[in-house]
Amino acid sequence: MDELKLRNVHLQQVQNQIRHNTDGLSSSTLVLRRGQSFTILINYDGRTYDPLKDKLVFRIVLVPLSVEVPVSVSGNPSPSQWSAILERSAPDPNAGRTQIVSLFSPASSPVGVYTLHLRVETRGSIKTHVLGQFTLLCNPWCQADSVFMQSEDLRNEYIRNDIGLLFKGSPENIDSRPWSFDQYERGVLDICMKLLQLSPQSQADARKDLQNRSNPVYISRVISAMVNCQDDKGVLMGNWSGKYSDGVNPSMWSGSADILRLWAATQFSPVKYGQCWVFAAVMCTVMRALGIPTRVVTNFNSAHDTNANMVIEEYYSEKGEKLSIGRDSVWNFHVWVESWMKRPDLDGGYDGWQVLDPTPQEMSAGMYRCGPAAVKAVHEQKVNAPYDVPFVYAEVNADVRIIIIRDGKILATKVDKDRVGALICTKRPGTMVMQEITAEYKTEMDGMPFMFSSDARGGGGTAERFSRSGEGANGRGVRQGVGVSLQLLKAPVVGENLSFIVKITNNMAIPKLLRKHVNAQNKEYNRDPTGTFWEDHDDLKIGPNETVTVKHEISFTEHMLNEAMEDCLVNLAVVIEDVKSQERVLASGEYNISSPALNIQIQNEYSVIINTQQVATVTFTNPFNVAVSGDLIVAGSGLLEEKVQMRLTIQPRETMKRPIRFIPWMTGAKMLHAFLELTDRSTVLRGFKTVTVQAA
Template sequence: MSSYKRRPSPRPLVPRSSSPISTKIQTAKLSSREGTTGLSCLEASLVTRRGSPVVLEILFSSPITAGYTVTLSFIPVHGPRERSCTFRASGQDGKGLPGIWLSIELPARFPVGMYDAHISVTQENTPEILTHTLHNEVVVLFNPFLEEDEVYIEENVEEYVLSDTGVIWRGTRTKPEPLLWEYGQYEPHCLEVALLLLRKLKVDKRRSAFHVARAIISQILPPDSPESGILAVSYNGKYGGGTHPSKWTSSVPILQKYYRTRSPIKYGQCWTTAGIAVTLLRILGIPCRPVTCYDPAMSTKQLGRVNKYFTPEGNLIDSIKPSDDRIWAYHVWVECWMKREEVSTIGWNLIDCSTSNGPVSGIGPIPVKVLHDSSNKTYSNNDISRISSMIHSEVRYQRVVRSHATMSNQICTLAQIQTTQTGTRIVTSSISDRMEWTDITTEYREPNRQAVVSPTLQSPMPQSSDCSMTVHCSHVPVGQDLKITIMLQSNSPMLRTIDGRVLGAATHYTGHNRKTFVSLQFEGSIAPHNTGEIVLTVTSRQYLRHLKDQNFLHFFVIAKARETQQLFFDSQYYKLDPLPLTVRGPGTVKVGELVRYSISFHNPLSSSLSHISFILQAKGLCTQKEVAYRRLLLPERSAAADITVQGSVPGTYTVLASMCCDQLTDIHTSTTLIVTT
């Protein structure tokens, strides 16, 4: 893989004269004063945006004595060594000029990327040609401030392009949970990684935000070459030889390590890939934001359908291969803002790094407006089918009458079809307060809209009933008992008696590695045209030792009305609230000053915790630091670690602290630090 080592200067684009030259180009410099404050590249003297004026200053060894013509050519560093764009300017009387000062405006469709800048100067009445190649490359980015650029966004450019911190939403549909994330696009080597990912894209396609975004997401997790991507993912709880995904709170250490090693960093999950995509796209000037979809149908054999199987006794069957269908608790993708002339839209486009269609890595960009309007056939492809399946799948509850080793020999009867259990809520951070979420579900689907599936998957089974059931769980922190409330409503003029069962399982947010820890029976009666509720208790002793990443539990409820044999189903994720973590440190430090942070955690559980790690991450400090607490943390005891860092860049920053151990993950807190000169 190529590296940013200094290359010899390319040959001049025009031949030199063999005659002696009395005047030479002594120095030349490109500069720009617009739009890229804070972005830097190790080898580039200039980072600018297309459509912005670029100033060329040339100083000669002696004054030029006649009229002149200046030619400035940009030659791509990656890709064919051909002129991407050439500018010419002439002066009629150059007599006595020691130098030339020119202002050049890069076109709004200029290809983004890294360039060598080649200069040639010709004078009237002489065949002599003065040539010079700048020793430092020029980086050209998209310009979201320019109305003629396809990524122009009129409002909130500070939030969607310039902001280097933000929130990625996880949790569940009933309680979205914020994760503070440092995008860190101004940190060393992050811009270099973004430019590296453009090396395989043809120069002419770098004019298009669509092709650039596609090139970026296809190389974060390439399925055809897993050893060449930025990140390796693991969704099954096995993280040997790598970093636990819950330890990441920033794109910076991942991108910096990738820049050094040029091999995938282990391990990440969907929110990690989304955070990296936001960093790389914002670096290149494409407005973007992370978006979270709750209850997506991610793992299905057939698009548009999720099969859930249960035994006659009411036990949920986790996996009947080869149909191992799962609804995840949530999935994070990214929206980027751009103009799409082929579908006549300007707005948000969905891209998904961690979902693939066969050998093609990633999904999108897909205009969100097209996803909302299922009747739009202008942009019909496999990407849309995959996303629509996540959001609109029907859930089929099937009773297994006879079980065999293979799916082809299963004998099942269809018990019920539900069309509102997938894509239940889609959110992103609010502009006014990023720690608050905004519901954007209606941008993807119409309210109360039925599942969109292909004709072969249509299931015309009306579900008539005179009773209904909903399930709610109380939100409690890890270590406390939780309440499950089963709400029953009758529209019948007759008494109804309900018998049911609740299965509780500890699971990953993807539904992998389910471990059933409790089975609770219940029964109750509902008076005619009335409501009732049944409250069940799940104790911490029942679930605590089974917890997995992010403390997710999954509850499956099945019930039956004795009088009518009507079946009721509900299935939902529940996330225990994380335990509190404390971080203490000074509010203000000077550049170069050492600062000590103390991170502490109290164990309120009845069991000991092992292999504890404390982690600190913030811009303005050195890179992410991790300290291990090497003793068992007994019940009702506290553990603490001191981490010393150094203020490096002036500004106001969010300091992120987190704690991980074998039994608990996903414990975070934050504080504010001001670094002064």
């Protein structure tokens, strides 16, 4: 028995992944984090391993890169290079002899899928064995890694948490919708690694790409481009046309796994379709899977400044209709992500959260991507800092110039400095509620912190005072004789009429003859409104220093949309014209129409045990005066292996209850998510319930 003969090698997947905080991630390989040791068991027959006679050399390959790592019998791992140290050896009567080796990867190692080889050199022979593959990720638990995050609670939220909330709507009426990031779902991590392998950078120069993959700044720019398909074999195709018959309505997606799997199953053809929150949510999944702490962020009243002059121009007719003129726009909301990393490429002090936006809007260095733009650089107006800080700065800070025109002639103008970036928010760690982060992007205005009063969230329209053309945009020197405001009487809900009041005030001690023009238009969150669907025009007399209140009501049948959407928005505007002085004032507001919610209750929700059947009940009361039909779909990563789907018809005012049985297969905070697309009401209804699954 003089020969040392390798019997097998055990990569200890379970033990290593628990130590590396990658347990639960589904991959065809061992999953590890860089900057941390992992252990390998080597079983062999024959004589005892003798380091004076025998040599063990690991070869670690990331094609076309490779490194050879001889096994040392003692010492400590080097922080800057791969190393392998013999831990101990012991005879095993059942498995021959066992050698335990600790392999260490530096914290600057490239992210990728590696192949591990072992060469056994003895006096009599040299034999090489392929041991298998491992996927190496960034490591926010390691201080030497450039994505290190100090707080364990924040690491759990921004790396390990697989459920989230996306915020949409308008600052006055915020809607939250659940999203399942799905990084633990079968095959998702392997698909995320494909984004790196299929990127134009990898295809053009694989060696250079792999060398750069040690840097999360580089990785994040690659992923920002690869989530959209504008320049590459990216994941998602954007569509804001309202026509989705050859794909999926963006509002129908509820998690990232379906999208990523469809991309992989179709030979990496773009998935149809996505909009900003879908792009951002999928990018969050990929970045968390790669080990880079990431959160989804919503910017309400987000400016798209195409000519980079920091001014967005909006045009209204003299009768209050918002006009589609110019390429600049203000989206009611826009969703991007922030990722946590060091920025050694900047002067210093700009580590931390970085804006990344995969929605294809403008090119950055020849590709449709955005960021990483340091949030602190945006706050400090450091617009010369890479990457794309000026674009992000404009998204949260641009001025809005509102112009009333007739036959191409400007009748009045007003500059609004407060609307853009009115509220910037994300999900609060450890909860399912909103956290406002506006102050991280913007300086305080007039010494006051960013906050909304109860009035500001009550649905009031923005009253704009205008100067007449040629008298100055700020209205100085122009006596404003009339004031107007617009306010909803209650939050708009699908199926109900839209009720609001217009309040007109005569600030002068003389009576006035006024013309009132009220206009309503449907709109999508990312563009100007479509044509007017309701309007009202009349003349009225108002006494000296008098205030007149006029109530208006728009029936649901007038403002309902034909295409199923969850972002139903209405632009309301009122223009008051002083007949004698030709002075005009405008009040406007954009309001999202909320959908009724599904309710989910879980039996014994505080004692949900892994691998034990549980029962949830989905409840919905039909608020409409007609029967509705649709498909109810219930999903839950870690709770349901497959989605539950059923066809429903619900009578007027009927309460529907459907039990859903599930067996949790992962512990921790999980979420059941239900949505119901009403085919005859053009409405998507949603509901969710979070539950903590306990170990047996």
